[in-house]
Amino acid sequence: MPRKKSSDEHSQIALFQAPEVPNAFRKPVQVIHSKPKSSLSLLHRKLANAWLKNASDTPSDDGWWTIHTATMAADIGFDSNNRAYLIDSARALMGIIFEWDVIAPEGKRKLWKASVLFPEVEIRPDTIRYQISRPLREQVLTPEMYAMIDLNVLKRFRRASSLALYEHCLRFEKIHRTTEVEWQLLRDMLMGESADAKSYQEYKVFKDKVLKVAIAEINALSDIEIELIEKKLGRRVQTLAFNVRKEREQAPEQIDHDENVLDIGEMVKIGILQSEARQLVKKYSHQQIVSAVAYTKKRLTDKKSSKIENPAAYLRKALSNGWAIVESSAPKPGNPTANPDKKPDLLEMYQVKMIREAEEYFSELNSADQTELISEYNATDVSPTLKVKRSKPGKAVRTEFFKWLAKHTWGDPKPEDLLQYAQKLIDTTSNVIKN
Structure with missing residues (x-):
């Protein structure tokens, strides 16, 4: 079972005040669920993510993207003075071939099956220019299915296999369980079709030397907690899946009550963020929330009044000002002096x-x-x-x-x-x- 994190580990991010803020991008599932034909180091995986994020953030007219070496080093947490190692790793990415979207059913895969991710790379004194594989370019820039990958979380990992397993599991965090994958395929996704991966021919060895270490690292250092599920055929493990839970999914005591759960649901429907709704049920009584929600819903359906462009903002104001249908003295916005x-x-x-x-x-x-x-x-x-x-x-x-x-x-x-x-x-x- 994954261990529980301490209260310090659950502390929230304060933008521009904490050492790190979310530095996330949408990573397409075709890339997440890929199988490299050779081993990828931890630095390789971090560099690839930094380049993909840079491409998703920066428009390109000619299919080339540029990233400053200093920016790249900061994005991946590379604080060594060994610039030659960083550049060599960047150069090596150009030659690594991936098989894409390997856990998708064969009938749902694209026609292309394998290619390099970065076919062209130019290394200059202070910048790196690169291209993204043409078949993947559209998926990278406008992904239809993706996971939100935060580079600041990736900085914490110490092993390439841990980072790869984290991305695989994060893809399923909203449904709380990954799809089942044959353990040999998962091994190759984490380690590549390399001599290192093939040395783990027995599941027991792979589990003890790779999986257990990766699971422990993910549960200790990341924003999710995972739990291994083994499915056997006879006495042999055949497929693996993982239960996935977001770090902050534990609900505070105030929302254990049915009425508070319903209040959160009603506010989320109007447009309030779920984490904000959790705060509001602690700040306002159940009756105050019910009254404000009812007042807001009535106002939204009032065709005689001007259209409300931001229902969530209106609900916040209804709560703070105590607007309610049942109170005739409640102030009505729109007619002030x-x-x-x-x-x-x-x-x-x-x-x-x-x-x-x-x-x-x-x-x-x-x-x-x-x-x-x-x-x-x-x-x-x-x-x-x-x-x-x-x-x-x-x-x-x-x-x-x-x-x-x-x-x-x-x-x-x-x-x-x-x-x-x-x-x-x-x-x-x-x-x-x-x-």
Whole structure:
């Protein structure tokens, strides 16, 4: 059984403050479920992922992608001064042949079966240029089926077989169990069709020397926990599968109650992220959530009123303001009395406040939801210089991201929001003067 992680290991990521933030990309299943014809080192696997992520993040007009050596080293956690080893490993990737999508049924595979992943590589003093295999290029850039691979998680692995098994299992984390694979095929997927792999002709040896070590490393260092399932034919193990569970799937005590589980489901349907919904059931009572959800649903179906572009943001506001159908005194948005005498900088002050709240909101989400939001932000038409790419972005990137997140989460400020904020400023100032 996989061990339980300590509370420290469950700590959430704080964007731009923690040493690492999600650095993820969509890796197509055809590549994940591939079988290299020769052995791949840990560095080979990390380099390949860094190149694939760079390609998915960076448009190319001529089929060539460029990555700076320093960026590549940071992405894979290569902190050695042995640059020659790094370059030699990059050069070796050009000659490794893969058989693709090997666990898919034969009838569902593409016509092509094997090729190199990076057919052309140019190594320069500070950069590396490379091409991606033409049959795979479309799958890499716009994958239909994929797993979200976080380079920061891959940095932690110490063995190539552990990294390969992690990617294989992560592909199935949403359904909690991998497909069954013949153990010899899994061995070759992890180790390549090499002399090293063929030396493990007996399952018992492969299990003791490779599988057990990889499972222990994944459960100790990654964001998932896996458990081996063996299926036998007679007395011999024939196929293997794995139970897969996300690290943070343990539900807090507050959502063990049926009513809280239902509340989370209702909020998720409207568009609230699941990890945020878990926080909201701790912050608001069951009745408050039921009332706000009902109020939001009624407003969404009201054809006489203007269309709500962001239902999740509307629900958040309904919760914070206590809007409810049963309360006749509940404030109705959309009919506020504008304040013509508000200070010219009130909007800017309010935006600064919301950026701070967006930072706090983001820090409360789990890493999967954080990754999803970062990917969504990077997919907007924001300037390439303002995209979140590094673990510690600059001030301009932080400001732009959290400004976007505030708008994405709560929508544009309405007049009643500014009035309410102005009143709080007045009350605060009055209290200071009195004291």
